Amino acid sequence: MVSLEMVPDSKIEPRPAPGQEVLRVEDLTVHFPVKSTILRRKLGEVSAVDGVSFSIAAGETLGLVGESGCGKSTTALAVLRLVEATDGHIFFNGKDLRTLGKGGLRHQRRNMQIVLQDPFSSLDPRMTVRSIVAEPLKVHHMHKKASDRNEHVNELLQLVGLDPALATRYPHEFSGGQRQRISIARALALDPKLLVLDEPVSSLDVSIQAQVVNLLEELQDRLSLAYLFVAHDLSVVKHICDRVAVMYLGHIVETGTADEVYNSPTHPYTQALLSAVPVPDPEQREHTHRIILKGDVPSPMDPPSGCRFRTRCWKAEERCAIETPELIDRFNHGHPSACHFANLPTPAPTADSTPKGWLG
């Protein structure tokens, strides 16, 4: 735990034991107003996140998956209060962040850091690596002497596998994978308990992605970090996450351990999502049963009544339009699912239309 040793004693907060709850989110709701630019009138609301609940323990990774626009990033940002929630509670270290004032929030923010997708735009191009990583240390007055701060930066760089000799260089001199390491070093500077990782490897090539994934796993083991891991790549999420929450149009539709969700998905959306992942094994080509969903995700400004997935669901019945399914384990599957008819995968229709007549 290199970075811990450099933090002055008075600034150390007790590190939660592995398994101890670090973050608990209850009924989180985020609505964005949609305004007309000309009339300055509110036209409606985007229901980006609606009644989302989950918790994460020290040393644990919760994966948030779902299609573009389903509310993953908004959830992640709201947890850090980088976006204001409309409703709900965010308990961090037992305190409700939404009731904290500026000072209290600032104090808690040290313990929770974010790493974003794009290593190209998230680092200030005019700052050296040293000043980028040192910035949070300065802001929080972690060291009296500059030499102590420098040494701390060097240790952080070593922690993420970068040579401290490179600290005088600028972000553009580094590759995508290296820049992501710099972002991670900066996020670790204040010895946080929770890292929010929003698509941290999505813009990286496979071989570089593997380096960063391995680094994140190793850091978690060493520092008992809790991770909220947002991604759309279901293979990466399966590899790195202990538990998974599947989102659709602002709702969590299914959640459980990675094994439960990947091996026995009970929500039709989860089943479709998993079946759509291309498997890198040509021998399985004929054996994959792919569920092709109808149409596109509806607008979050006007989500469907009842079950939000019903416009694309092949199992939808009348009840689905009337009654919003709760996220509960109805039929003893061992994990909750927000579907009135939650069940283990059964053959679903493959293609909903067969185009014919290309030859005109």
Place this chain on the structure above:
Amino acid sequence: MAAPVKLKPADAAAAGQPLLSVRNLTTQIATETGTVQAVRGISWDIYPGEILGIVGESGSGKSVSVSSLLKLHPSPPVTISGGPITFEGQNLLELSERRFRRIRGRQIAMIFQDPMTSFNPVKTIGNQISEAIRVHNRRISRRAARARAIELLGMVGVPRPMARYKQFPHEYSGGMRQRAMIAMAMANQPKLLIADEPTTALDVTIQAQVLEFLKLAQQETDAALILITHDLGLIAELADRVLVMYAGKIVESAPVRELFRNPRHPYTVSLLESLPRIDVETEHLATIPGSPPNLVYPPPGCAFHPRCFLSHQRERCRTEIPELVDLEVRGHTSACHFSHELDSESAPQEDDDGDTSAVTNGDGGTQHANTSADSEHGQEVDA
């Protein structure tokens, strides 16, 4: 395990004449910081009805190598040399721009990653498709072209095609635009369809929809398809044959099952083992140290040598460029001096974990085995 490679019908066609044949294609791009050697002498063929996958990391030259075929870039800064590039008996490199226009879009059509940039934003989707039909077939009436365009939109699953015909590109969702792009590309029943990362910008369930239509379109017209992607999953699912590119060169090519079963270039091996998988449990991902080279200064000898687990600092890797040579299995080639050391068919095989023999690298670490714990801090060498 080592069942003989099954021949697909498309494979059988491989005995006949290639539809397109590329020889020693070299593309250089002048930039402020020097000349980028984007494509460094590649040769390949595609046969009628075949799906050829081109895979490789970002910057490996996939896009430039196909856009060079269609002369999509202004020269300068782009310089194309080598050749010939033979399509139906004519050398595309020597064709006048006027004759080229008759081939582009008519006989060879292209689908890009971002359909927003390939459609004209101020014209309706429908008009653009009917124009594409009429440009290559003057005898067809405006009305007939319109009817055909609506029919095509319906075929690729665009809902209410009559109404959608009149809409502009920004009124379509990403997945729908990409399906409209397929409709436009297929409108003239091209002999060759080039799809460059056609689903990379799309969500996985939308990707599944788009691929379904792409497959059907390809099967029904029996067009040959070049599928460019960085996603080995898509390759495994769709391609008949695969080219693996690294630093502007083809480093391996093989029928798809053979490539995944018996990869014979260290880069391909590493790529497959660094992949987190949904179908297989992997304890620890293998990594490739460092990052892809700067193609203004490609490394001497084998361009992969600074990152290769098999090189063991051998002199030959640093000094001698490995040629793409035939291996024992028909159609399997590899550009590695030591590819025989990777032959898993003759070595003892492990189970399905994709974990082949652990090979010790020069630093004494196992670089590509799933069990290695010391390789994730690859010293990146390009900074």
